[in-house]
Amino acid sequence: MTLGLLYSGGKDSTLAAMLLEDFYDVTLMTATFGITDDWTYARDTAESLGFEFERLDLDPDVATEAVETIRADGFPRNGIQLVHQHSLEQLAAVGFDAIADGTRRDDRVPTVSRAQAQSLEDRHDLDYIAPLSGFGRQAVDRLVESTLDVTVGPSEEITRADYEAELRALIAERDGEDAIGSIFPAHEQTHVTGAQDR
Amino acid sequence: MTLGLLYSGGKDSTLAAMLLEDFYDVTLMTATFGITDDWTYARDTAESLGFEFERLDLDPDVATEAVETIRADGFPRNGIQLVHQHSLEQLAAVGFDAIADGTRRDDRVPTVSRAQAQSLEDRHDLDYIAPLSGFGRQAVDRLVESTLDVTVGPSEEITRADYEAELRALIAERDGEDAIGSIFPAHEQTHVTGAQDR
Numbered sequence: 563m564t565l566g567l568l569y570s571g572g573k574d575s576t577l578a579a580m581l582l583e584d585f586y587d588v589t590l591m592t593a594t595f596g597i598t599d600d601w602t603y604a605r606d607t608a609e610s611l612g613f614e615f616e617r618l619d620l621d622p623d624v625a626t627e628a629v630e631t632i633r634a635d636g637f638p639r640n641g642i643q644l645v646h647q648h649s650l651e652q653l654a655a656v657g658f659d660a661i662a663d664g665t666r667r668d669d670r671v672p673t674v675s676r677a678q679a680q681s682l683e684d685r686h687d688l689d690y691i692a693p694l695s696g697f698g699r700q701a702v703d704r705l706v707e708s709t710l711d712v713t714v715g716p717s718e719e720i721t722r723a724d725y726e727a728e729l730r731a732l733i734a735e736r737d738g739e740d741a742i743g744s745i746f747p748a749h750e751q752t753h754v755t756g757a758q759d760r
Numbered sequence: 761m762t763l764g765l766l767y768s769g770g771k772d773s774t775l776a777a778m779l780l781e782d783f784y785d786v787t788l789m790t791a792t793f794g795i796t797d798d799w800t801y802a803r804d805t806a807e808s809l810g811f812e813f814e815r816l817d818l819d820p821d822v823a824t825e826a827v828e829t830i831r832a833d834g835f836p837r838n839g840i841q842l843v844h845q846h847s848l849e850q851l852a853a854v855g856f857d858a859i860a861d862g863t864r865r866d867d868r869v870p871t872v873s874r875a876q877a878q879s880l881e882d883r884h885d886l887d888y889i890a891p892l893s894g895f896g897r898q899a900v901d902r903l904v905e906s907t908l909d910v911t912v913g914p915s916e917e918i919t920r921a922d923y924e925a926e927l928r929a930l931i932a933e934r935d936g937e938d939a940i941g942s943i944f945p946a947h948e949q950t951h952v953t954g955a956q957d958r
Contacts, residue, residue, distance in 0.1 A: 563902060581779060581891075585903055660899065667874060667893075676865060683896060692894030693779075695865075698877065701858065701887035704761065705783055 565691070566591045566658040568618075568649055570724040571604035573706045573752040574694060575664035579613060580709065580757070581693040586660060589614040593649040595625040597728040607754050618656070624648045628725075629732045638726065638746055639671045645725040646672030650690070654682055660689040668699045711756040724751075763889070764789045764856040766816075766847055768922040769802035771904045771950040772892060773862035777811060778907065778955070779891040784858060787812040791847040793823040795926040805952050816854070822846045826923075827930045836924065836944055837869045843923040844870030848888070852880055858887040866897045909954040922949075 565586035569575045575590075582588050590613045592604040601617055608615035624645060632641035646663070653661045661682075665674055674682075679690045694702060706712060730742050763784035767773045773788075780786055788811045790802040799815055806813035822843060830839035844861075851859045859880070863872055872880075877888045892900060904910060928940050 563906065581783075584782070585779075585907065659902075667877065679865065679896065683898070689896060689899035689902065691896075691899055693891070694894065696890030696893035698881060698887060698889075700881070701889055704857075704887065708761065709783065 563587065563659040564589070565660040565662055566616075566618075566653050566656055567661070568593060568646075568653060568663040569604055569608060569615075570664070571607040571753055572664070572724060573710060573712055573754055574666060574702065576607070576611070576710060576754040576757075577702060577705055578662060578664040578693045579611070582662060582691070583613075587614075589616055589658070591616050591618040591653055591656070593618045593620050593645075593652070593725065595620045595622050595728050597622075597625065598731050600727040603753065610755075611757055618649065618652055620645070620648060620652060625728065625732060628729055629736070632729065632745060633733065633737070636745060638729070641729060642725055643672050645729070646674075647678070649725075650674070650682060654686040654688060654690075658688060660691055662691040662693060664694055665692050666694045666697055666699065666702055706752075709758055710754050711758065712752045712754050714750055714752050761785065761857040762787070763858040763860055764814075764816075764851050764854055765859070766791060766844075766851060766861040767802055767806060767813075768862070769805040769951055770862070770922060771908060771910055771952055772864060772900065774805070774809070774908060774952040774955075775900060775903055776860060776862040776891045777809070780860060780889070781811075785812075787814055787856070789814050789816040789851055789854070791816045791818050791843075791850070791923065793818045793820050793926050795820075795823065796929050798925040801951065808953075809955055816847065816850055818843070818846060818850060823926065823930060826927055827934070830927065830943060831931065831935070834943060836927070839927060840923055841870050843927070844872075845876070847923075848872070848880060852884040852886060852888075856886060858889055860889040860891060862892055863890050864892045864895055864897065864900055904950075907956060908952050909956065910950045910952050912948055912950050 563586050566589050569590035569592050590608040592601045594601040605615050628641035628644045632638050682690045761784050764787050765777055767788035767790050788806040790799045792799040803813050826839035826842045830836050880888045
């Protein structure tokens with residue numbers, strides 16, 4: 563069975579890929595609006611781990627809508643959620659038997675409710691799988707420590723391909739670099755550089 | 761890291777074990793009140809799959825309470841839920857780094873809420889993992905078909921070691937065999953007989 567996994571090059575989506583790889587033909591799919599080349603970092607990590615990789619093109623109008631939402635809210639949560647739902651719809655249209663993402667039990671954003679999952683499955687005749695949704699934050703951290711090589715740092719310095727990078731770039735273009743710090747709270751991000759024992 | 765998984769010998773808990781085995785030292789733990797020997801079926805399946813196995817003894821008073829609940833309700837849901845929570849508490853006391861069960865996204869019973877999961881983790885200093893909670897019914901069925909050899913049949917004829925078997929035996933002892941059919945709706949159960957490609 564073929565499975566397309568939304569992939570950022572971070573620890574969560576990498577761990578999700580490794581949990582699924584014995585059971586599906588996994589292709590790592592990195593979403594991009596075409597605003598920056600950050601998706602290439604995810605491609606490099608995917609290739610170093612030996613996974614199939616494809617770029618997943620998103621609709622630039624959704625980026626505009628997400629940025630408007632984030633600027634109006636003053637925080638990124640709803641805009642990120644909007645982009646995640648759009649990404650899942652784009653991914654569902656590719657034609658995989660199953661699609662997946664790296665959302666965890668304790669994530670506040672993005673989230674995919676059971677109703678949203680079933681709607682995706684029914685409309686696109688596929689399985690939606692969230693392999694980390696039964697793992698808490700500490701369980702993921704412990705698994706990452708025993709499984710992956712990662713670089714950890716402040717979110718503005720780590721090269722990875724989540725939606726935040728492109729939305730940040732759009733907001734900086736519109737409102738200047740200073741706007742970023744007030745809208746996106748500083749938090750640690752990870753970029754996976756390899757796997758142990760592979 | 762050591763992990764103890766609540767194990768019935770059915771497809772869900774077997775699939776859960778296979779999802780986790782590359783990441784943890786998995787021991788399959790089959791809960792029993794000591795009422796029947798049904799736990800030995802789970803032991804035989806665990807051994808044929810090459811997993812470590814241990815019996816997990818439950819408190820017979822909880823069986824009595826569950827049976828009283830089921831007889832008063834006229835349906836098994838709340839009694840089964842009670843036994844599952846007791847089983848997780850017993851499992852958490854064994855001393856594993858992590859514990860797990862085979863609950864799925866679409867299960868109605870037993871369920872473990874996020875709050876219950878975090879409470880288990882905080883009180884026992886371990887990780888609680890539900891590896892199938894991000895998989896829907898169809899995804900599990902497709903994985904089982906591609907991964908396991910199973911026997912499927914009516915729940916009263918399949919030899920496996922879920923809580924239902926012992927609770928049925930207790931109710932039959934008290935109210936007669938005829939009481940079983942009216943309380944436990946007929947449904948299909950599975951007993952795993954082996955794995956493909958192992």
